[in-house]
Amino acid sequence: xxxxxxxxxxxxxxxxxxxxxxxxxxxxxxxxxxxxxxxxxxxxxxxxxxxxxxxxxxxxxxxxxxxxxxxxxxxxxxxxxxxxxxxxxxxxxxxxxxxxxxxxxxxxxxxxxxxxxxxxxxxxxxxxxxxxxxxxxxxxxxxxxxxxxxxxxxxxxxxxxxxxxxxxxxxxxxxxxxxxxxxx
Amino acid sequence: xxxxxxxxxxxxxxxxxxxxxxxxxxxxxxxxxxxxxxxxxxxxxxxxxxxxxxxxxxxxxxxxxxxxxxxxxxxxxxxxxxxxxxxxxxxxxxxxxxxxxxxxxxxxxxxxxxxxxxxxxxxxxxxxxxxxxxxxxxxxxxxxxxxxxxxxxxxxxxxxxxxxxxxxxxxxxxxxxxxxxxxxxxxxxxxxxxxxxxxxxxxxxxxxxxxxxxxxxxxxxxxxxxxxxxxxxxxxxxxxxxxx
Numbered sequence: 001x002x003x004x005x006x007x008x009x010x011x012x013x014x015x016x017x018x019x020x021x022x023x024x025x026x027x028x029x030x031x032x033x034x035x036x037x038x039x040x041x042x043x044x045x046x047x048x049x050x051x052x053x054x055x056x057x058x059x060x061x062x063x064x065x066x067x068x069x070x071x072x073x074x075x076x077x078x079x080x081x082x083x084x085x086x087x088x089x090x091x092x093x094x095x096x097x098x099x100x101x102x103x104x105x106x107x108x109x110x111x112x113x114x115x116x117x118x119x120x121x122x123x124x125x126x127x128x129x130x131x132x133x134x135x136x137x138x139x140x141x142x143x144x145x146x147x148x149x150x151x152x153x154x155x156x157x158x159x160x161x162x163x164x165x166x167x168x169x170x171x172x173x174x175x176x177x178x179x180x181x182x183x184x
Numbered sequence: 185x186x187x188x189x190x191x192x193x194x195x196x197x198x199x200x201x202x203x204x205x206x207x208x209x210x211x212x213x214x215x216x217x218x219x220x221x222x223x224x225x226x227x228x229x230x231x232x233x234x235x236x237x238x239x240x241x242x243x244x245x246x247x248x249x250x251x252x253x254x255x256x257x258x259x260x261x262x263x264x265x266x267x268x269x270x271x272x273x274x275x276x277x278x279x280x281x282x283x284x285x286x287x288x289x290x291x292x293x294x295x296x297x298x299x300x301x302x303x304x305x306x307x308x309x310x311x312x313x314x315x316x317x318x319x320x321x322x323x324x325x326x327x328x329x330x331x332x333x334x335x336x337x338x339x340x341x342x343x344x345x346x347x348x349x350x351x352x353x354x355x356x357x358x359x360x361x362x363x364x365x366x367x368x369x370x371x372x373x374x375x376x377x378x379x380x381x382x383x384x385x386x387x388x389x390x391x392x393x394x395x396x397x398x399x400x401x402x403x404x405x406x407x408x409x410x411x412x413x414x415x416x417x418x419x420x421x422x423x424x425x426x427x428x
Contacts, residue, residue: 015199045233
């Protein structure tokens with residue numbers, strides 16, 4: 001029904017599945033577009049794509065190279081680090097040994113110095129003691145004579161009793177020396 | 185009944201064109217103008233892109249063209265390898281971009297005056313014909329005429345007529361009419377939606393135009409993909425060659 005009405009309204013009917021002369025114009029236009037693309041569009045486009053692929057390939061290669069270099073550098077670094085550590089350990093050990101040696105040397109030196117000072121001190125003390133003893137011995141005769149004079153109530157000649165006093169002192173020293181040996 | 189009346193009033197006129205005369209022969213002026221517009225857009229965009237094509241940082245347009253080219257090159261590599269005939273990449277790029285642009289002319293509000301040229305068989309027939317001729321020429325050049333036509337008789341000689349009909353009638357017709365039918369139907373849908381009252385018309389119209397764009401893209405893709413498949417079948421893949 002619809003088709004009939006349309007056919008009546010439209011007058012002459014054309015089957016829209018059948019081409020007319022337009023087909024020639026259309027194919028010419030399409031071929032022109034095709035030619036234009038072949039001539040002006042596709043070559044620059046594919047060239048740019050090819051160049052980019054090439055660039056990417058190069059970049060990948062460079063990256064690989066850089067990665068390899070980095071690995072090598074890291075290996076060198078670790079190796080150097082290990083060497084440096086081992087060297088540092090050696091130096092530290094040596095330094096410790098040196099320090100110990102210096103410490104021992106200084107201690108020995110100090111001990112020697114202390115021994116020397118002590119010996120000097122002792123020698124000085126002994127000298128002073130001997131000096132004091134000599135001085136006291138010189139005075140003790142007079143003192144003992146004076147004391148004896150006062151006890152006896154008469155004058156005792158210092159010169160005549162000097163020998164007695166000296167002998168007494170000598171015996172005293174001998175006794176002391178024996179006591180000291182006995183203590184030892 | 186309503187539709188019949190509307191049709192009778194001449195609101196929907198499928199396949200009716202604004203015609204003129206060239207050398208005394210009838211031509212569809214709307215189709216020609218649409219095709220020219222599409223050609224100018226396609227060539228303009230292509231030229232603009234190609235002039236600025238760079239290996240460095242590509243523009244959005246170049247990225248789109250490169251994606252298309254990469255996809256086509258991938259299909260060719262997978263199907264034909266090094267046996268691909270020269271110029272197939274260019275043909276497929278042109279087909280896709282040109283058909284897509286033609287189809288998308290349907291989204292412009294000018295659809296009533298300048299319908300998409302792909303909704304006219306006068307554009308789709310020659311394109312399908314060109315593809316079929318090119319495919320056959322490539323096949324014959326690659327395999328030799330005897331070998332190429334002899335392939336129709338394999339594995340059974342009595343099936344050769346069916347193969348022949350498929351190759352030279354079904355394929356070009358289906359290739360052309362699939363595209364034509366989809367885009368033509370889009371135009372009819374717009375005309376049908378146009379019969380709705382104006383206050384409700386915009387919603388289905390907008391929805392349909394978006395869907396029509398999707399259809400336009402799909403149809404351009406199918407046309408290009410089938411072209412590639414036909415080429416692959418005609419020249420044979422590298423794997424086939426090794427098998428023989």
